Structure formats: structure tokens, C-alpha cells
Amino acid sequence: xxxxxxxxxxxxxxxxxxxxxxxxxxxxxxxxxxxxxxxxxxxxxxxxxxxxxxxxxxxxxxxxxxxxxxxxxxxxxxxxxxxxxxxxxxxxxxxxxxxxxxxxxxxxxxxxxxxxxxxxxxxxxxxxxxxxxxxxxxxxxxxxxxxxxxxxxxxxxxxxxxxxxxxxxxxxxxxxxxxxxxxxxxxxxxxxxxxxxxxxxxxxxxxxxxxxxxxxxxxxxxxxxxxxxxxxxxxxxxxxxxxxxxxxxxxxxxx
Numbered sequence: 459x460x461x462x463x464x465x466x467x468x469x470x471x472x473x474x475x476x477x478x479x480x481x482x483x484x485x486x487x488x489x490x491x492x493x494x495x496x497x498x499x500x501x502x503x504x505x506x507x508x509x510x511x512x513x514x515x516x517x518x519x520x521x522x523x524x525x526x527x528x529x530x531x532x533x534x535x536x537x538x539x540x541x542x543x544x545x546x547x548x549x550x551x552x553x554x555x556x557x558x559x560x561x562x563x564x565x566x567x568x569x570x571x572x573x574x575x576x577x578x579x580x581x582x583x584x585x586x587x588x589x590x591x592x593x594x595x596x597x598x599x600x601x602x603x604x605x606x607x608x609x610x611x612x613x614x615x616x617x618x619x620x621x622x623x624x625x626x627x628x629x630x631x632x633x634x635x636x637x638x639x640x641x642x643x644x645x646x647x648x649x650x651x652x653x654x655x656x657x658x659x660x661x662x663x664x665x666x667x668x669x670x671x672x673x674x675x676x677x678x679x680x681x682x683x684x685x686x687x688x689x690x691x692x693x694x695x696x697x698x699x700x701x702x703x704x705x706x707x708x709x710x711x712x713x
Contacts, residue, residue: 461488467511472519473536479522481509487524489536504532504541511554517562521579525555531567533579545577547584553596560605566622568595574610576622588625590618597641601666603649609666611639617654619666632664634671640683647692655682661697663711673711678703 463484471477476492477499487509489500507527514522521542524532531545531552545555550570555577558564563579574595576586591612601607606622607629617632617639637657645651650667661682663673680700688694693712698704 466508469512469514469522471536472514472516477536479512479514479536481512481524483508485509485526485528487512487534500536500539502534502539502541504544505530507551510552511556513554513556513565515557515562516559517557523555523557523565525552525567527551529569531555531565531577543579543582545582545584547575547577547587548573550594553594554598556598556600558600558605559602560600566598566600566608568598568610570594574598574608574620586622586625588620588622590620590628591616594638596638599642599644599652601644601649602646609642609644609652611642611654613638615639615656617642617652617664619652630666630669632666632669632671634662635660640681641685643685643687645687646689647687653685653687653695655685655697655699657681659699661685661695663709673709675705675707675709677705 463482465480467481480488485505486503488498491499505526505528509524509526511525521535529548532541533543548569552569555567565577568574574588574590575584590610591614593613595612597611608620611617615635618628619630635656639656641655643653650665652664652666655661659678661675678699682699684698693708696706
């Protein structure tokens with residue numbers, strides 16, 4: 459599929475195995491079907507700036523979120539021509555909005571305003587705000603095994619682990635990256651395992667219980683922007699970087 463602008467994110471539909479949603483630099487969101495070539499089957503354009511993330515609800519499976527540099531988050535249903543709801547509360551770019559894997563209505567967001575916010579789709583305003591870092595928060599993810607735990611990564615080079623029931627102080631602060639942390643991903647297989655990527659050209663793995671760094675993957679030669687665990691092979695990880703490559707491998711710490 460070709461688009462007219464850069465794409466910042468993509469996620470698979472939870473309703474149709476052939477469909478996926480993309481987040482675009484021109485502020486648009488597009489729904490594609492892999493069985494239909496060339497053109498998107500749906501095109502939404504409500505955001506005023508770049509859309510930086512899209513995330514499908516894994517519990518209800520019928521809605522998805524978009525996070526934008528226009529400081530807002532929007533809720534969508536793929537069959538509706540307009541967004542269902544707009545969430546305003548951040549004072550800077552929203553870099554990610556992620557559904558809780560434990561609740562049909564809860565999601566968390568992170569922003570250039572140094573905060574993470576917790577939202578419920580039944581309320582237009584955030585239900586909780588955490589001043590998470592001393593600089594922009596570029597990424598967050600929910601722990602799949604601990605209902606109230608989120609992990610954040612920031613321009614301040616650190617990764618923090620939060621219990622949202624006690625938001626006054628992080629549970630752990632993971633230090634080691636030399637530049638901004640671009641992506642964090644919690645393992646779907648092990649509750650204590652987190653992977654992170656950074657502009658320091660590395661992917662690192664951490665034990666969030668002890669705070670120990672247990673792996674450094676430094677084979678990329680440019681900024682490492684993405685990382686994910688293979689759901690079906692519990693020892694496999696993939697990373698992507700500005701060096702135009704994707705690495706799929708088993709980290710030593712998982713062998």
C-alpha cells in the first residue's frame with residue numbers, strides 16, 4: 459500500500475484478520491484490507507496534526523484509539539465515519555494511547571508535557587495524572603500480568619515502572635540508555651521482562667523487579683524505533699531501526 463505521507467504507526471484490527479489501521483503524518487487515519495489492493499476502505503481525517511499512534515482494544519475488540527501531536531486522543535469504531543469521542547487534557551503532543559489489557563474502558567496516554575494520564579471512556583476528562591518524568595514521555599506499555607502496572611520511557615534516558623494505585627513515586631527507575639527511550643514493550647510471556655529501544659541505537663532488556671539490565675542488542679547502526687515480542691514463539695523478539703533493517707532474533711537472556 460502506498461500513502462501520500464509518512465506513517466508513524468500501524469495496528470491489526472481485532473475484528474477482521476485482513477484489516478489494519480495506519481497513523482499518518484498528515485493527520486489522517488486509514489483502514490486497509492489486505493485482500494483489496496491500492497486504496498484504503500476507510501479514511502478519517504479529524505486530527506489537526508500528525509497521528510503518532512493507533513491502538514486497538516483487545517478486550518471489546520470493536521474500537522481503537524489514536525494519539526496525535528494536536529494534544530488529543532480520539533476513540534473510533536471502524537464502521538463509523540466520525541470519531542466517537544475526543545479526549546483532551548494533555549498540554550503537549552500525545553505520543554501514545556494504550557488500552558489496558560485488563561479493562562474494556564481504561565487506557566493510558568503519555569505526552570510531551572512530561573505526564574502520563576489514565577482515562578476511562580465513560581469520562582471525557584482524565585481520571586488520573588502522573589508527573590512521570592523530567593522530560594517528554596515518548597512511550598508507555600501496560601504490564602500484561604499486573605493490572606495496575608505501566609512502564610514508561612522518556613527523553614530523559616530513563617524507563618520507569620509505575621503502580622497506578624501509588625502514583626506519587628515510581629516502583630523502579632531503569633537507567634542505562636544513553637539517549638531518549640523511544641519504545642518500551644512488556645513481555646506477553648513473563649511479567650518481569652521489558653524490552654526498550656532508544657536513539658542510542660540499542661535495544662535493551664530489563665528485569666523490572668530487580669531493576670537489572672539483562673541484555674543489550676547493539677547490532678543496529680541507526681536509531682532503534684520499534685520492538686515487539688513474538689506472541690507465538692516466547693523467545694523471539696523483533697526490532698526495527700532507521701538503518702532500514704528489521705532484526706528477528708532470540709536474545710541471549712532468553713536462550
